[in-house]
Structures are given as structure tokens and as C-alpha cells.
Amino acid sequence: MTEKQPILSLKDIMKVYPGVIALNKVSIDFYPGEVHALIGENGAGKSTFIKTITGAHAPDGGTITVDGETYSAMTPALARKHGIECIYQEFNLIDVLSAAENICYGERLGKLVDQKKMRKIAKDLFDDFGVDIDPDTPVRNLTPGHMQIVEIAKAVSKQTRVLILDEPTAPLSVAEVEILFRIVRRLRDQGVAIIFISHRLDEVFELTDRVSILRDGEYITTLNTKDTDRAELIRYMVGREMTATFPPRNAQIGEVALELRNLTGNGVKNISFQAHRGEVLGISGLVGAGRTEIMKVVFGSEKKQWGEVLVNGKPADIRSPKDAMHKYGICLIPEDRKREGCFLGETISWNLVYNVLEKISHLTVVNAKKEAEIADYYGKTMRIKAPDLKNTKVMTLSGGNQQKVVVGKALATQSDIIIFDEPTRGIDVGAKYEIYELINGLCEEGKCVVMITSDMEELLGMSDRIVVFGEKCLAGELTKEEFSQERILDMASTSDRETVKKEA
Amino acid sequence: MKKGISEYLKDYMMLLVLVVLLIVFSILGPAVAGRSFFNLKNLLTMLNQNAYLVILGVGITFIMLGGGMDLSTGFLISTVGVCMALLESSSNIVVALICGILLAVLLSAFNGVMYSWLQVFPFIITLGTQYILNGATYLLTGGISKTNYVSNAFKLIGGSNITIGSGALKTGVLVMILMVVIGSFILNKTYFGRNVYALGSNPDAVALSGVSVAKMRVAIFALAGFFFGIAQIVNIGTMGGAVNQGLGIGSEFTVMAGAMLGGVKMGGGGGKMSNMVIGVMIIGLLDYGMTFLNINQYWKYVVLGIALLAAVTMDTLQTRAAANAAKKVTGSAPAAK
Numbered sequence: 001m002t003e004k005q006p007i008l009s010l011k012d013i014m015k016v017y018p019g020v021i022a023l024n025k026v027s028i029d030f031y032p033g034e035v036h037a038l039i040g041e042n043g044a045g046k047s048t049f050i051k052t053i054t055g056a057h058a059p060d061g062g063t064i065t066v067d068g069e070t071y072s073a074m075t076p077a078l079a080r081k082h083g084i085e086c087i088y089q090e091f092n093l094i095d096v097l098s099a100a101e102n103i104c105y106g107e108r109l110g111k112l113v114d115q116k117k118m119r120k121i122a123k124d125l126f127d128d129f130g131v132d133i134d135p136d137t138p139v140r141n142l143t144p145g146h147m148q149i150v151e152i153a154k155a156v157s158k159q160t161r162v163l164i165l166d167e168p169t170a171p172l173s174v175a176e177v178e179i180l181f182r183i184v185r186r187l188r189d190q191g192v193a194i195i196f197i198s199h200r201l202d203e204v205f206e207l208t209d210r211v212s213i214l215r216d217g218e219y220i221t222t223l224n225t226k227d228t229d230r231a232e233l234i235r236y237m238v239g240r241e242m243t244a245t246f247p248p249r250n251a252q253i254g255e256v257a258l259e260l261r262n263l264t265g266n267g268v269k270n271i272s273f274q275a276h277r278g279e280v281l282g283i284s285g286l287v288g289a290g291r292t293e294i295m296k297v298v299f300g301s302e303k304k305q306w307g308e309v310l311v312n313g314k315p316a317d318i319r320s321p322k323d324a325m326h327k328y329g330i331c332l333i334p335e336d337r338k339r340e341g342c343f344l345g346e347t348i349s350w351n352l353v354y355n356v357l358e359k360i361s362h363l364t365v366v367n368a369k370k371e372a373e374i375a376d377y378y379g380k381t382m383r384i385k386a387p388d389l390k391n392t393k394v395m396t397l398s399g400g401n402q403q404k405v406v407v408g409k410a411l412a413t414q415s416d417i418i419i420f421d422e423p424t425r426g427i428d429v430g431a432k433y434e435i436y437e438l439i440n441g442l443c444e445e446g447k448c449v450v451m452i453t454s455d456m457e458e459l460l461g462m463s464d465r466i467v468v469f470g471e472k473c474l475a476g477e478l479t480k481e482e483f484s485q486e487r488i489l490d491m492a493s494t495s496d497r498e499t500v501k502k503e504a
Numbered sequence: 505m506k507k508g509i510s511e512y513l514k515d516y517m518m519l520l521v522l523v524v525l526l527i528v529f530s531i532l533g534p535a536v537a538g539r540s541f542f543n544l545k546n547l548l549t550m551l552n553q554n555a556y557l558v559i560l561g562v563g564i565t566f567i568m569l570g571g572g573m574d575l576s577t578g579f580l581i582s583t584v585g586v587c588m589a590l591l592e593s594s595s596n597i598v599v600a601l602i603c604g605i606l607l608a609v610l611l612s613a614f615n616g617v618m619y620s621w622l623q624v625f626p627f628i629i630t631l632g633t634q635y636i637l638n639g640a641t642y643l644l645t646g647g648i649s650k651t652n653y654v655s656n657a658f659k660l661i662g663g664s665n666i667t668i669g670s671g672a673l674k675t676g677v678l679v680m681i682l683m684v685v686i687g688s689f690i691l692n693k694t695y696f697g698r699n700v701y702a703l704g705s706n707p708d709a710v711a712l713s714g715v716s717v718a719k720m721r722v723a724i725f726a727l728a729g730f731f732f733g734i735a736q737i738v739n740i741g742t743m744g745g746a747v748n749q750g751l752g753i754g755s756e757f758t759v760m761a762g763a764m765l766g767g768v769k770m771g772g773g774g775g776k777m778s779n780m781v782i783g784v785m786i787i788g789l790l791d792y793g794m795t796f797l798n799i800n801q802y803w804k805y806v807v808l809g810i811a812l813l814a815a816v817t818m819d820t821l822q823t824r825a826a827a828n829a830a831k832k833v834t835g836s837a838p839a840a841k
Contacts, residue, residue, distance in 0.1 A: 301712055322714030332712070340712050343705045345773055354702065355713050357695035364694040 007032045007067065007193050008053065008084070008162050014061035015048050015217075022048040025062065026219040028212050030162065035184060035194045037204040037225065040214035041237055041489065042287050042454040046197055049214065050164055053195075054086045055079045066162075085155035086164035089171075091147050093154075095140035102139055103154045125153040129183045145176030152183060163187060164195040169203060170288060181207055199286045201230050201493050213237055230490075238456065238485035246461040247433065249440040251278040253464065256313065257448035258298075258330070258417045263307035265297040266290075268472045270307065275417070275450050278443050282463030283452040286492050289469035291452045292335060295419050299332040300324045311417065325355060331415035333407055335422040335452070341406035344395035348386055349375030351394055351405050355413050378408035383434060400431025407438065418442060420451045424458060436462060456485055468492050514822070518766050518782045518815075525786065529793035536797050545671035546796070552742055554788035555662070555676040559735035561759045561780040562687035563612075563728030567626075568763055569691070570724040571704040571772030575630040576615060577756035579637035580729075581736040582749055584608045586641050588740070589652035589747040597658050605733035611637070612729025613722055620718035641749045651748045654740055662741025676738035683734055688777040690727070700724060704772020761808065762787045765815045786811070 006029035015023040023045045030036050040046050051057040053064070055074035064071050066082040074084075093102050100115075100122035122135035126149070133146050142150065148168060155163055165184070169177050184207060188194055196208055204211055205225060213220040213236045220236050254277035262270045268290035275281040285291050296302040298309055300318040309316045311328045324330040334340040342351050352375045353360065360370040372390070379389045382404040386392040394405055403423070410418065423439070424432040439449055439462065453459050459466060460483050468475045468491040475491040513520075526542065533541025560577060567574050588604035611633070618629045645652075662676035691697040702710050703720050711717050740747055759780075760770075766783025768775030787808060794804050 299712075300714075320714050320716070321712055325714055334712060339706070340708045343702055343709060345705050346701065350698070354698065357698055361695050364696055366693060366695055366698065 004031050004033075005068075006030055006065075009065040010049075010052070010062065011065070012062035013049070013052055013059045013064070015045075015052065015057060016060050021217050023052070023059070024217045024219075026214065026217075027062075028219065028222065030193045030195060032161065032191045032193050033188055034210060035188050035196055035208040037208040037211040038195055038197045038214065039199070039201070039204060039211060039233065039237060041456065043216070044214040044237075045217040046214055047166070048217075050086060050166060050195070050197070053079065053084060053162075053164065080158070083159050083161035084164070085158065085160045085162070087148065087151045087155060087166065087168060089167050091144075091151055093139045093147060093150060096138060098136050098138055099133055099142065099146075099150045099153075100135035102150055103135075103157050105154070107157070121157060122153065125157060129153070129179075129186070131179060131183075143173075143176070144171040145173060145179065148172065148176075148180065149183065152180075156187065160187075160192060162193045162195065164197070166197045167199070167288075168196070169198060169200060177203075199493050201233060204233070205230070215239065231486075234486050234489050234493075238489050244432075244457045244461060247437045247440055249280075249443055251440070251443035252446070253278045254446060257311065258450065259308075259310040259313075260294075260298065261308040261310065263294060263297060263304065263309060265304040265307075266293040266302040268294040268297070271469075271474050272307075273467045273474070273477065275448050277416075277446045277448050279464045280439060280443060280449045280451055280462050282459045282466040283450060283469065284454075284459050284466055284488050284492060285469030285475070287454065288471075289492065290472040291469050292421055293472075295332060295421060295450070295452060298324070299330060299419065301332075325413045325415060328417075329413075329415040330417040330419065331355075331410040331413050332419045333410045333421060333423060335425065337402055337406045342394050342402065342409060344402075345393060348379065348384060348389040348392050348394060348397075348405055352378045352389070352408050352412055355409055374412060378412055381411075382408040382438070384408065398428070398431075400427040400434075403427050403431065403435065407435070415447075417448045417450070420449065420453075422453055422455075423451060424453075424455065432458075456488070459488070460485070470494055518779065518786065522782055522786050522789065525789050525793065529789070529796065532797060533793075539796075541793070541796055543671075544669045546792070548668065548671035548673050550788055550792045551677050552672075552674040553792065554784060555674065555680040556735045556739035556742065557755060557759055557762070557784050557788065558680050558781055559683045559731055559738060560755055561763055561784050562683050562777065563731030563735070564756070564759050565687070565763055565768055565775065565777055565780045566691070566700055566724050566728050566731075568760070568768050568770060569704045569772055569775055570700045570721065571707065572619060572626045572721065572724070573630065573760070573770065574612075574615065574626065574725075574728070575756060576634040576637060577732060577759065578753040579634045579641070579756075580608065580611050581732050581739070581752035581755070583611070583637045583641045583644070584733055585736045585740055585747045585751050586644050586652065586749060588658075588736070589654050590644065592654055592658060593652065597655060600654075600658065601661075601737065604737065605730060608733030608736070609726050609729035612732060613726035616722035616725030619725070620721045638753075645749055651746050654745045654747060656745070658737075659741050659745035662738035663744065664741075674742055676742050679734065679738050683731060684777060684781060687731065691777055696723070701772075701774075704769075705774075758787055759784060761812050765812055767815075767819065769819075 008030040011027045012025045013023050014025060026049060038046055038049065048057065052059050053074065055076040055078055058073035064074055071078065094105065097105065100118040103122045103125065104118040119135045126133050129149060131149055133142065133149065139147060139150060168180060172180060184194055198204060208225045210222055211225050211228065211233065212222040213233065215237060256274045257277045258275040260271050260273055262272055264270055271294050283291050297304050300320045300323050309318060316328045318324050318328060338344060349371065353371050356374065357366060360367050360374065375389050384401050384404045386397060386401065394402055397405065423435050442449055451462060464480060466478045466483065466488065468478065468488055470492060475494060478487060530542035533539060564574060564577060584604050584607050587607055588600045591603055592600035615626060615630055615633055619626045662674065662679060664675045665672035666675065691700060699710065699715055699720055703717065707717055736752060739752060743751065762784030763780040764770055764783065765786055766779035768779050790807060790811065791804055794807065
């Protein structure tokens with residue numbers, strides 16, 4: 001394969017975001033007729049790398065060579081011109097149009113819309129793939145697997161030479177994955193270069209020829225898939241040095257505060273674990289594993305299908321976040337602070353008291369004095385840095401201070417069980433440390449902290465125990481002595497499909 | 505936080521526009537029409553004419569701040585007006601007033617229920633109810649354009665005169681002041697009011713805090729309905745007690761335009777009761793002033809449209825500038841080797 005010319009070659013690609021180096025001099029070559037896996041943990045830089053190829057991002061340094069032509073940055077038009085197509089996790093289809101119309105969308109097949117010709121193009125492609133999809137079906141009536149095949153057909157109909165598949169198997173059933181793999185192999189044999197992004201390592205071994213590993217924006221290595229094994233890949237993916245320091249905690253681990261028994265809902269199945277007072281329970285898993293989803297069920301903002309939540313050993317009937325916060329003392333600090341966590345257009349004190357307004361109101365009129373007291377207290381405990389709490393709008397604050405507002409707003413409910421979802425995402429090192437100190441403080445007060453995090457260092461550094469999620473289910477639990485990056489990643493990247501196969 | 509001059513200018517921009525317009529008409533009045541414009545009588549007449557619009561505006565402001573909109577207001581109050589007139593003639597004034605307000609609350613709450621249930625932008629829902637109400641009003645009156653008269657007592661609620669100097673203030677203005685005060689109090693001092701802002705600003709966060717978004721929406725529309733009902737009572741009074749199917753129709757646009765002109769954001773996200781009052785007053789002043797100057801009424805529409813677009817343009821540009829400023833990163837790109 002090495003004697004062939006790469007069709008796409010990226011050299012020394014740099015991409016810097018404020019405070020983060022997303023890609024640091026990453027160089028990878030892609031050859032025609034190969035399936036090339038791109039793997040790495042959450043936040044390793046896979047998506048940024050893909051966006052550089054498709055022209056969605058301009059890199060801050062480095063070059064991209066396609067067909068012998070070198071560019072400092074791609075544009076979507078340029079990518080299209082060179083036959084680079086990407087299929088994202090979210091489908092890019094117009095759901096009211098038929099499969100055939102979607103495939104031919106954007107192509108001019110003559111002066112007027114030619115239904116017959118479109119139908120033929122679609123039919124030929126589907127036959128070629130060996131799938132039975134009616135070209136006239138509106139896309140919204142198709143299964144996710146068939147939608148994806150329409151996406152691929154759409155890409156292929158444009159003489160695609162580089163096809164990028166971003167987590168293509170995530171929404172598919174086992175049977176659909178087989179069809180997808182068959183199509184991918186066929187395209188490979190026709191000389192298309194395929195970039196395959198997946199966190200399911202078994203699929204990497206089944207489908208790909210070579211595999212490149214990214215870690216924290218660094219290029220690690222490229223291997224021939226047949227010369228490596230699962231353990232080696234995991235070692236490369238996690239081989240990071242632990243550099244961050246965490247404040248010491250002096251907390252007494254007490255009784256069980258929160259217990260889940262086969263809790264099922266919001267797409268996640270049979271989750272059971274216990275969380276104690278004075279303890280930080282880390283929840284790990286890859287993006288989309290269902291961690292946030294199940295916590296929303298616990299918090300009452302999503303419906304429970306079956307299973308039980310127990311608070312302090314007693315069954316809790318949580319039907320809304322109001323029940324969770326005011327009846328059972330559970331609060332949630334959501335991962336997306338801008339969308340779900342706070343009201344950006346309002347002031348800091350406005351936000352801090354929002355959850356307890358009813359408590360500080362008499363006959364629905366808000367007691368301004370109590371409001372100021374509460375805002376003042378949490379403004380101080382959270383160490384929110386702002387000119388003043390009453391007039392400063394949250395949107396003018398830095399990410400770290402915004403996060404402190406969101407945390408303060410949740411803590412104002414005086415809950416005993418605190419669920420953090422990505423507590424330090426997108427905030428600077430100083431603010432991170434303050435959040436860690438705060439979490440320690442909560443534990444020392446005897447509160448129970450459940451922390452969902454995709455940051456491996458934070459997970460290992462802060463947790464007393466770790467629960468690992470697989471895909472929408474529980475993959476395992478680790479005690480402090482068993483902590484290791486390899487074990488966590490190994491547990492998290494085991495797919496359903498593998499389990500199904502093992503059982504078969 | 506200290507406010508700069510530009511901040512103050514932004515806050516009081518529309519008040520300034522109102523004052524400038526008043527000055528312009530006061531100068532042009534004697535020059536063009538040969539009569540004095542700036543006198544107590546004219547100002548009072550203007551207030552009297554706009555009282556019911558401001559009361560409607562209190563309701564509309566709640567709806568807009570909560571992230572919604574309402575196209576059916578004008579038709580709703582016309583239905584309510586006709587019902588009140590019919591009820592009074594068949595029973596008595598107390599029944600008419602109570603049932604009228606109740607009906608306004610229920611009809612508006614219906615909009616809220618549909619909005620909560622279907623979760624589509626209320627444009628389409630209130631467009632639907634607008635048609636229903638329009639038809640219902642004609643059905644109630646027997647299909648012909650028929651004017652009903654209310655009793656003097658009814659008329660006097662909003663339409664009695666209080667002589668002040670050379671002019672007369674109608675009681676409707678007092679009702680207006682009361683309603684604006686009540687509306688502002690609910691909006692600023694109660695947690696319901698907080699939730700109105702919260703809902704317009706970030707419904708996802710509201711849901712996560714345990715407040716029922718659906719119930720809030722129904723409550724907001726129901727509350728707005730109360731103000732709509734009061735507005736129509738005042739309107740009937742200032743119009744001299746004559747009620748027909750057309751009374752109030754079209755007012756929804758004037759009021760929404762006024763609220764937006766004043767700075768209440770369509771789809772939620774900010775604004776105060778005072779913004780709406782000033783905005784509606786600007787429209788009222790433009791209307792009255794241009795009539796005073798004998799300007800062709802079609803020009804009024806053109807000017808009003810331009811004013812609205814100008815206000816929206818300015819607001820959008822400011823928001824965009826702020827968003828861009830927030831996105832700017834300090835520092836420079838790393839040097840490439």
C-alpha cells in the first residue's frame with residue numbers, strides 16, 4: 001500500500017481554541033482503497049480533525065494536500081470539488097423529500113426536476129449496495145439504518161473519493177451494521193478512501209486496514225490493524241501522564257444516600273448503583289453512553305420506565321425536578337450551562353435565587369431582603385468574581401464564573417445529593433481547582449456527590465468509586481484500588497454488538 | 505456596576521424619541537396647521553385615546569416576555585365586547601362585567617392550552633382562534649353589522665370625564681394607570697413574574713428547575729386575558745358605549761408594534777412594562793400628531809412601518825455587536841514554524 005500515492009495528506013495541522021490546543025501538529029496520510037480508523041477518547045481531537053478536512057474549520061497551521069494540490073485550509077466547496085464527503089452522526093437529509101430526491105439533491109439533472117431519472121439513480125445505487133429501499137419513500141419514514149444508507153448513496157452518487165464516517169454505527173441495529181460494513185468494503189474495493197471514526201474497538205478490528213490514534217490533540221501513531229490488538233490500542237489511547245493536581249479531601253464516607261435499582265428510562269436500561277454520603281461517585285462512559293440521560297430520570301425531568309430510586313434507603317417517587325429538589329434534596333448541575341443551567345440575560349442574584357423563589361416569597365411576592373441575603377451568601381461561598389451581584393448579567397461573566405453561578409443556583413436548594421454533569425467543562429484551570437475544593441467541601445459536610453465526567457484525570461483524581469457506562473447500560477464498577485485508565489476505557493468501549501455475538 | 509452614557513442612552517432611547525416627537529409636533533403644529541399642538545387638551549385627548557391600548561399592552565407584554573405572541577387579541581376583545589353588551593341587556597351590568605372578564609380570561613387561556621399542548625409557536629394557534637372569534641362574534645350578533653349600546657353606568661367606568669383645565673381626563677386613563685401598576689408589580693415583584701422572564705429567556709432551564717412550562721404558559725395567557733377584558737371595558741367607555749363586531753379589531757398589531765418599538769423583545773428575552781407604555785404612546789403620538797397636521801392617513805402607516813423597522817434594526821444591530829464583542833478572544837495566533 002505504501003507505494004501508492006496518498007489521496008489525502010494532512011501535515012502538521014494545528015488548531016488552537018482559547019485555552020486549549022485542539023490539534024497539535026497532527027499529520028496523517030490517507031490512501032485510496034483503505035479503510036482508515038481514527039480513534040481516541042472523548043476530546044482527543046477527532047471531530048476537529050474531521051472538520052479540518054471538510055473545510056468546516058480553518059486550521060491555525062499546517063497543510064492539507066488533496067490530489068497533489070496543497071492548501072493551507074479547505075473550504076466546503078473545495079472539499080466537494082475533490083470528492084470529500086462526510087457523514088455525521090446527525091443525518092443531513094431533508095426528511096419530507098423521498099430517498100431518491102435526497103440522493104440527487106443539489107444536482108442538476110436537466111432543466112426541470114426529472115423524477116424518473118432520480119428514481120433510476122437511486123435504484124441503481126441501492127441495488128449496487130444490495131439493499132431494498134423504495135426510492136419513493138419519504139426519508140422520515142425510513143429506519144435510521146436506511147437513512148444512513150441514503151446518506152452514503154448521496155455521497156457516492158457524487159463520485160466520492162474520500163468518505164468520512166463519524167460514529168456511523170451508533171444509531172444502527174446489529175443487522176444494519178452488517179449492511180453498512182458490506183457497503184463500506186465495496187466502496188473500499190472501488191478505490192475510495194474511507195475514514196472511519198468509532199469508539200467501538202471491535203468494529204475497528206473487523207473493518208479497518210489501518211488505525212490512527214489521537215490523544216489530547218496529539219497524533220500518537222498509525223498502525224496496521226492486523227498487527228495490533230485491543231490492549232495495545234487502549235494503551236495508546238490512554239497513555240497520558242497525569243499532571244493535574246487535586247486538592248486533598250478529608251471526608252468520612254457514610255451511609256448510602258442515593259441508590260438506583262434497575263432504573264430504566266430515557267433510552268437507558270437497568271442502571272443500578274449506590275452513592276454514599278461524603279463520597280464522590282464518578283460516572284464514566286463515552287459520549288452518548290446514557291450517563292446524562294439516566295441522571296435526568298433520577299432528577300425527574302425525564303420519565304422513568306421501570307426500576308427504583310431510593311433516597312436515604314426509602315423509595316423516592318420523583319416525578320419532576322421540583323420533587324427532586326424540594327422533597328428529596330437532589331439537585332443537578334447540567335452539562336450545558338448556557339442552554340440548561342442558567343439564564344444568561346439575567347443578573348447573578350436573579351439566577352442564584354431562582355430555584356428557591358417560592359420559599360422566599362410571601363403570598364407570591366418575593367422578599368427582596370431574603371433574596372439579597374441568599375444571593376450574597378452563595379456569591380461569597382462560590383467566590384463569584386463580578387463587580388456586583390445585583391446588576392451584573394451572567395452572560396458578561398467568564399466560563400468559570402458562569403459555572404459557579406450554575407452551581408450556586410443548584411446548591412441554594414440545600415440539597416444533600418448533588419449531581420454534577422461535566423462540572424468543569426470549558427473553564428480555566430484556576431476555576432477548576434475552585435470547583436474541586438467546593439466538591440470536597442460538600443463531601444466533608446456529609447453530602448453525596450455524583451459526578452459525570454469525560455475528563456479522565458478529573459475522574460480518577462476526584463472519585464472515590466467509579467461506575468462505568470457502556471452503551472445505554474451499565475458496564476461495571478471500580479473501587480479506588482482498581483482504578484486504571486485502561487480498565488475504564490476497556491469497559492466503556494465494549495459494544496452491544498460484541499455482547500450479542502458472544503452470546504450467540 | 506456603573507453605567508456609561510451609552511448605557512443610559514440605550515435605556516432611555518425611546519423615551520427620548522417620544523420627547524423629540526412631542527417637540528417636533530409642537531413646533532410644526534402652529535407652523536403647518538396654524539394651531540397650538542402642545543397644550544393640555546391635546547395631551548389629555550391623546551391619553552384618553554390610547555388608554556385601552558396600553559391596558560391591552562400590559563397583557564401582550566406578559567405574553568411576549570414569556571416567549572409567545574398573540575394575533576387574536578383584537579378579535580378576542582371584540583367578542584368579549586359584544587358579549588358584555590348582550591349580557592347587560594339581558595340581565596344586568598354586574599353579570600356583564602364579571603362574565604366579560606371571565607370570558608376574556610377563558611378565551612385567552614384556551615390559546616395558552618393549545619400552545620402548551622401542541623408546543624408550536626403561538627402564531628398559528630392564535631391565527632386559528634382569530635378566525636374562530638371573528639366568526640363567533642358575527643354569529644352572536646345575528647350576522648349583520650349591528651351596534652349594541654351599553655348602559656350609562658357601564659359607559660362611565662372608562663368614559664366619565666374629569667375636567668382638568670381646558671381639557672378632560674377620562675376615567676379610562678386612571679384604570680390604565682392602575683393596570684400598568686398591577687402589571688409591573690406582578691412582573692417585577694412576584695415569582696410568577698420572574699418565571700415569565702425565565703420562560704422567555706430559557707425554557708429548558710425553567711423545565712429543569714421544576715416549574716411546569718405548560719402551566720406557566722396557560723397562566724400567562726389567562727392573566728393576559730384579564731387585562732384584555734379590562735381593556736375592552738375601558739374601550740367601550742371611551743367610545744361612548746357603542747359596541748359592534750369591529751370594536752377592537754386590529755388593535756393587536758398596534759399594541760405589538762408599540763411593545764416592540766419600545767423594546768419588548770418578540771419571542772422573549774427582555775423588556776419592561778415601561779418599554780411597552782412608551783412604545784404605544786409613540787404610536788399614539790404619531791397618529792394623533794399627523795392627523796393634527798392634516799397629513800394623509802396613508803402616510804401614517806408608512807411612517808409607522810418605518811419607525812418599527814428602524815427600531816428592530818437598531819435593536820438587532822446592538823445585539824449583534826454585543827454578541828460579536830463577547831466572541832472576541834484576546835491574544836494572538838501562535839506563530840507557525
